[in-house]
Amino acid sequence: MSTEKLSSSSSARGTAEPGSVGIVAPQSHTFSEPLELACGRTLRDYTLVYETYGELNADKSNAVLICHALSGHHHAAGRHRPEDKRPGWWDHYIGPGKPIDTNKFFVVSLNNLGGCHGSTGPASVNPETGKPWGPDFPPLRARDWVHSQARLADLLGIDQWAAVVGGSLGGMQAMRWSLEYPERLRHCVVIASAMKLSAQNIAFNETARQAITSDPDFCGGRYLEQGKLPRRGLAVARMIGHITYLSDDGLGKKFGRELRSGTFERGVEEQVEFQVQSYLRYQGDSFSTSFDPNTYILMTRALDYFDLAREYGDDPVAAFTHARCKFLLVSFTSDWRFAPDRSREIVDALMHANLPVSYAEIESAMGHDAFLLPNERYQRVFGAYMNGVAAETAGEVK
Amino acid sequence: MSTEKLSSSSSARGTAEPGSVGIVAPQSHTFSEPLELACGRTLRDYTLVYETYGELNADKSNAVLICHALSGHHHAAGRHRPEDKRPGWWDHYIGPGKPIDTNKFFVVSLNNLGGCHGSTGPASVNPETGKPWGPDFPPLRARDWVHSQARLADLLGIDQWAAVVGGSLGGMQAMRWSLEYPERLRHCVVIASAMKLSAQNIAFNETARQAITSDPDFCGGRYLEQGKLPRRGLAVARMIGHITYLSDDGLGKKFGRELRSGTFERGVEEQVEFQVQSYLRYQGDSFSTSFDPNTYILMTRALDYFDLAREYGDDPVAAFTHARCKFLLVSFTSDWRFAPDRSREIVDALMHANLPVSYAEIESAMGHDAFLLPNERYQRVFGAYMNGVAAETAGEVK
Numbered sequence: 068m069s070t071e072k073l074s075s076s077s078s079a080r081g082t083a084e085p086g087s088v089g090i091v092a093p094q095s096h097t098f099s100e101p102l103e104l105a106c107g108r109t110l111r112d113y114t115l116v117y118e119t120y121g122e123l124n125a126d127k128s129n130a131v132l133i134c135h136a137l138s139g140h141h142h143a144a145g146r147h148r149p150e151d152k153r154p155g156w157w158d159h160y161i162g163p164g165k166p167i168d169t170n171k172f173f174v175v176s177l178n179n180l181g182g183c184h185g186s187t188g189p190a191s192v193n194p195e196t197g198k199p200w201g202p203d204f205p206p207l208r209a210r211d212w213v214h215s216q217a218r219l220a221d222l223l224g225i226d227q228w229a230a231v232v233g234g235s236l237g238g239m240q241a242m243r244w245s246l247e248y249p250e251r252l253r254h255c256v257v258i259a260s261a262m263k264l265s266a267q268n269i270a271f272n273e274t275a276r277q278a279i280t281s282d283p284d285f286c287g288g289r290y291l292e293q294g295k296l297p298r299r300g301l302a303v304a305r306m307i308g309h310i311t312y313l314s315d316d317g318l319g320k321k322f323g324r325e326l327r328s329g330t331f332e333r334g335v336e337e338q339v340e341f342q343v344q345s346y347l348r349y350q351g352d353s354f355s356t357s358f359d360p361n362t363y364i365l366m367t368r369a370l371d372y373f374d375l376a377r378e379y380g381d382d383p384v385a386a387f388t389h390a391r392c393k394f395l396l397v398s399f400t401s402d403w404r405f406a407p408d409r410s411r412e413i414v415d416a417l418m419h420a421n422l423p424v425s426y427a428e429i430e431s432a433m434g435h436d437a438f439l440l441p442n443e444r445y446q447r448v449f450g451a452y453m454n455g456v457a458a459e460t461a462g463e464v465k
Numbered sequence: 466m467s468t469e470k471l472s473s474s475s476s477a478r479g480t481a482e483p484g485s486v487g488i489v490a491p492q493s494h495t496f497s498e499p500l501e502l503a504c505g506r507t508l509r510d511y512t513l514v515y516e517t518y519g520e521l522n523a524d525k526s527n528a529v530l531i532c533h534a535l536s537g538h539h540h541a542a543g544r545h546r547p548e549d550k551r552p553g554w555w556d557h558y559i560g561p562g563k564p565i566d567t568n569k570f571f572v573v574s575l576n577n578l579g580g581c582h583g584s585t586g587p588a589s590v591n592p593e594t595g596k597p598w599g600p601d602f603p604p605l606r607a608r609d610w611v612h613s614q615a616r617l618a619d620l621l622g623i624d625q626w627a628a629v630v631g632g633s634l635g636g637m638q639a640m641r642w643s644l645e646y647p648e649r650l651r652h653c654v655v656i657a658s659a660m661k662l663s664a665q666n667i668a669f670n671e672t673a674r675q676a677i678t679s680d681p682d683f684c685g686g687r688y689l690e691q692g693k694l695p696r697r698g699l700a701v702a703r704m705i706g707h708i709t710y711l712s713d714d715g716l717g718k719k720f721g722r723e724l725r726s727g728t729f730e731r732g733v734e735e736q737v738e739f740q741v742q743s744y745l746r747y748q749g750d751s752f753s754t755s756f757d758p759n760t761y762i763l764m765t766r767a768l769d770y771f772d773l774a775r776e777y778g779d780d781p782v783a784a785f786t787h788a789r790c791k792f793l794l795v796s797f798t799s800d801w802r803f804a805p806d807r808s809r810e811i812v813d814a815l816m817h818a819n820l821p822v823s824y825a826e827i828e829s830a831m832g833h834d835a836f837l838l839p840n841e842r843y844q845r846v847f848g849a850y851m852n853g854v855a856a857e858t859a860g861e862v863k
Contacts, residue, residue, distance in 0.1 A: 266716035266741045267708060273742040274704040277749070281697035283681055299679035306672040307705060310665060315801075318664035324772070341769065343664045344671040351675070371739065374722070403713075403801075 086162045087154065088120040088169050091145035095185060098218050102180075105208040111194070115219055116185030117141050117177035120161060121169035123223070129460045130225040131167055132216060132252075133157065133176040134233030134240035137308070137366050138358060140184035143176040144169075159441050166449035171457040172229065180215045181207045181365045189361030190291060201361055202288030209236070209243045209373050216240070217248055229460050230254035230453070234438035235405065236366070239373045242413070245390035246375075254456050255390070256449075258397040259438040261409035262375040262383055262416070268404065271311050272367040275304035279360045288361055301360045302351030309350050314401035314434035318343060376416075383416035390417075394424040395452045397445065399437035425452060484560045485552065486518040486543035486567050493583060496616050500578075503606040509592070513617055514583030515539050515575035518559060519567035521621070527858045528623045529565055530614060530650075531555065531574040532631030532638035535706070535764050536756060538582035541574040542567075557839050564847035569855040570627065578613045579605045579763045587759030588689060599759055600686030607634070607771050611641045615649065627858050628652035628851070632836035633803065634764070637771045640811070643788035644773075652854050653788070654847075656795040657836040659807035660773040660781055660814070666802065669709055670765040673702035677758045686759055699758045700749030707748050712799035712832035716741060774814075781814035788815075792822040793850045795843065797835035823850060 095116040102110045118141050123130060133143050135156075144161035146154050161167045161174055178186040181204065189204040196203075220228065231252045233241040238260025245255045264272075279285060282300030286293045310318075322343040379386035394417055398410035407428045417424040427448040431437040437445070493514040500508045516539050521528060531541050533554075542559035544552050559565045559572055576584040579602065587602040594601075618626065629650045631639040636658025643653045662670075677683055680698030684691045708716075720741040777784035792815050796808035805826045815822040825846040829835040835843070 263722065265713050266720045266722065266739070267711075267713040269722070269739050270704075270708045270716060270741050270745055273739075273745055274701060274708065277704060277746065278676055278701045281680075281701060303672060303676045303679060303701065306668075306675060310668045310672065313665075315663050315665040318668060322664045324661065324664065324667070340766075341664070341667050341671075343668050347668055347671055348675065368738075 086164055087158065088145035088162050090149065091118050091120065091142075091147065091155075093118050093141055093147075093185065096219070096222055098215075098222075100218070102211070102215060102218070104205050104211050106206050108205040110180075110187070110205065113180055113187035113215070114185070114191075115177050115180065115187075115215060117175060117219060118143065118145075118155075119223075120144050120174040120176075121172050123173035123225075124460075127225050128227070128229060129172050129457070130220075130223070130228050131172045131174045132220070132228050132231045132244075133161070133167075133174060134212070134216070134231065134237035134244075135176070135179060136233070136235035136237045137370065138354070138363070139237070140182060141176050141178040141186075142184070144174070156439065159439070160446070160449065166446055166453050167232065168450075168453065168457065171460075172453075175219070175223065175225075177216065177219060179212045181212075181362060181369075183359035183362040188359065189288075189365060190359045199289075199291040201291060204361065204365065207365060207369050209239050209369055210247060212240050212369075213243045213247050216244075217251065220251065226251065228252040228254075230256055230456050232256040232258075233260070234258035235260055235435065236370055236373075239370075239375070242375055245392050245394075246386060249389055249391040252392050253459070254395065254452075255392045256395045256397075256452070257410070257413065258449075259399055259402055259405050259410070259435055260413075261405045262413055263373060263377075264371055269371050271307055272371055275307045276364050276367060278303040278307065279364060285360065288364075290360065296356070297360050298352075298355040301358065301363065302348075302355040304360075304363060305354040305358075306347045306351040309347060311404045312435045314403060314432055316401055316432045317434050317436075320432060322346060383412070384419040387416050387420035387422055390420070390422055392422075394422060395449075396424060396426045397429060397438070397449065398427075399429050399431040399433070399435070399445075401432050402435045402437060404435040484562055485556065486560050488547065489516050489518065489540075489543035489545065489553075491516050491539055491545075491583065494617070494620055496613075496620075498616070500609070500613060500616070502603050502609050504604050506603040508578075508585070508603065511578055511585035511613070512583070512589075513575050513578065513585075513613060515573060515617060516541065516543075516553075517621075518542050518572040518574075519570050521571035521623075522858075525623055526625070526627060527570050527855070528618075528621070528626050529570045529572045530618070530626050530629045530642075531559070531565075531572060532610070532614070532629065532635035532642075533574070533577060534631070534633035534635045535768065536752070536761070537635070538580060539574050539576040539584075540582070542572070554837065557837070558844070558847065564844055564851050565630065566848075566851065566855065569858075570851075573617070573621065573623075575614065575617060577605075577610045579610075579760060579767075581757030581760040586757065587686075587763060588757045597687075597689040599689060602759065602763065605763060605767050607637050607641045607767055608645060610638050610767075611645050614638070614642075615646055618649065624649065626650040626652075628654055628854050630654040630656075631658070632656035633658055633833065634768055634771075637768075637773070640773055643790050643792075644784060647787055647789040650790050651857070652793065652850075653790045654793045654795075654850070655808070655811065657797055657800055657803050657808075657833055658811075659803045660811055661771060661775075662769055667769050669705055670769055673705045674762050674765060676701040676705065677762060683758065686762075688758065694754070695758050696750075696753040699756065699761065700746075700753040702758075702761060703752040703756075704745045704749040707745060709802045710833045712801060712830055714799055714830045715832050715834075718830060720744065781810070782817040785814050785818035785820055788818070788820055790820075792820060793847075794822060794824045795827060795836070795846065796825075797827050797829040797831070797833070797843075799830050800833045800835060802833040 238257035279300040282297035285297040398407040636655035677698040680695035683695040796805040
């Protein structure tokens with residue numbers, strides 16, 4: 068059921084919007100070689116949906132893999148239709164002249180296995196039962212994504228990525244790439260990430276999962292079979308997530324204690340009182356109809372279980388001695404979900420493992436979300452590093 | 466329906482447990498003079514449940530009022546029955562020889578109006594309908610609690626408190642006391658509190674309320690009439706709260722990433738994986754059957770709306786020029802719900818208003834919960850201040 072066109076990029080040329088990759092179309096491929104998973108189970112076949120931006124060069128040395136975070140997907144840049152209100156989720160950073168410059172790089176962005184945007188996941192039909200997988204979909208770990216992404220690289224004829232790049236959970240995949248396939252990437256870009264979650268991170272994820280699973284419409288995860296959707300639970304889960312993506316200062320600057328309507332006068336108690344409440348409810352509601360609850364559970368579990376150094380005797384230095392690539396680490400001052408300290412731990416381990424590493428701590432009030440948002444210094448640092456990657460690549464091409 | 470015995474303390478004497486007030490019994494009084502509320506509505510009559518510890522001295526100058534926080538109640542010290550597993554919620558700080566020394570002070574601790582531990586609240590019967598108030602119970606503000614507490618003081622014959630003391634939402638009531646009844650308290654002790662909530666604080670409260678109100682068993686707040694209880698929603702709300710009461714470090718020290726059972730081996734994915742998940746679920750579950758959901762909503766709204774200086778032109782200094790008492794402010798280093806900065810803002814305003822203020826920032830890894838927990842320096846600072854209050858009181862008696 069593959070619909071991919073390997074020979075052509077999915078980017079349309081000649082678009083009017085400067086700095087944009089323009090109109091893009093997702094491609095997909097169904098892999099029929101079984102994939103053995105970290106949990107011990109095997110997926111007999113699976114589909115991955117992906118987009119590509121820019122052109123793969125002759126020696127296939129300019130490919131960049133984008134790994135997405137918790138609620139991300141393959142649509143990272145450009146628009147599917149001219150009338151789309153918003154471009155892909157990382158359009159600020161991917162495009163002609165942007166840090167991941169599509170004039171220089173061939174960019175590959177996929178929807179991870181277990182996702183809900185076209186790749187095989189809990190909402191897909193289980194071929195053995197003819198019903199949606201639901202809660203029976205195998206639990207995944209970051210390494211499973213890395214292995215499936217390597218299959219996608221094989222498909223595209225990419226032996227070695229110029230860089231594997233990711234923010235948050237995407238950064239965890241990028242780090243795992245450096246250990247699982249050390250010869251298959253030259254650079255690893257890890258943004259706003261961590262080697263493992265703290266107890267507080269896990270606690271927030273657990274509370275979000277509880278909100279979903281305790282919604283009666285969750286039906287033990289078989290809501291699709293029952294024609295239901297645990298919207299309310301997923302909305303609350305998203306609200307919890309959203310607060311942790313933003314900083315206290317960021318929320319304060321964005322909303323303060325402004326009232327949405329009404330006043331503090333006597334007798335007035337509106338249903339929605341503060342601006343921030345209205346914002347959160349909107350975020351929760353819109354997410355609750357656009358994302359699969361079982362995927363949310365699967366992704367947060369993968370986050371909770373990620374522990375880069377566990378199988379290396381809990382020694383990050385020992386882990387990174389398996390890596391061969393160069394690293395860029397970026398963190399944001401107001402990010403309390405994956406604070407700068409978590410990035411510094413990675414930098415320390417890399418230095419002790421004698422690996423080349425650049426690190427930038429970016430001043431931002433936007434919390435964890437900063438990795439997605441425009442920020443001059445972030446763009447400059449990220450762009451300069453990727454320019455260096457491109458220069459190396461061009462050197463190799465010569 | 467009053468059952469109070471004004472002439473005798475509720476503390477039993479001669480208990481074996483050192484430092485404890487011993488066996489205590491709640492008292493209650495039904496006030497029949499209507500109480501005009503900040504929302505413009507009036508409560509025709511209402512009951513307050515309270516406990517007292519220690520003895521009121523002859524000139525009634527040694528009384529201390531304890532104001533409780535979000536999920537607190539009147540039972541602050543001692544035990545109701547010898548077999549009670551745990552004493553009152555602030556037993557570490559109230560008792561003979563403790564910071565609020567019941568050998569010196571007559572301590573009054575009540576369940577606030579709108580509560581669910583015996584005082585009139587949403588779970589009480591609305592005399593006009595014969596059904597539980599539910600969502601029709603009037604919204605309350607901190608000043609409503611202060612006014613009802615003043616009625617309790619009148620009942621007990623206390624013209625002036627030696628001190629009004631509270632942590633968190635309790636500290637907000639203590640500050641409001643200093644502005645509403647400046648002549649009726651000599652000291653105001655404000656622990657781990659703030660002059661108003663930040664947008665992030667409000668966002669967490671809003672998410673908690675959404676978890677409750679989106680539970681189908683909430684029934685628009687009329688769950689008691691329908692014989693239902695939104696347990697799942699309230700459990701999630703409590704889990705959200707709990708994470709914000711603890712620090713990241715505190716959670717890390719308490720649980721780390723320890724697994725409750727099972728291993729990281731292949732094929733194992735337990736229902737409850739990390740210790741911290743099990744802890745949170747337990748906290749959520751036990752709270753969900755012991756607390757009234759409408760009270761939780763009412764209390765968090767009162768928190769959200771509290772804004773000490775709003776009616777004083779948003780100028781805290783202008784607000785505090787109405788106060789006449791002395792202040793002790795205490796904060797805890799790892800408290801990110803009401804961080805030390807929030808206490809320092811209060812200290813600054815008090816100093817600019819030329820009011821006597823002592824301030825201690827206590828080193829603790831326990832987050833907001835630290836105000837309830839044993840801590841040597843906190844006990845010493847708090848005890849020394851209250852000793853000073855007692856010495857003044859004794860001086861006045863002579």
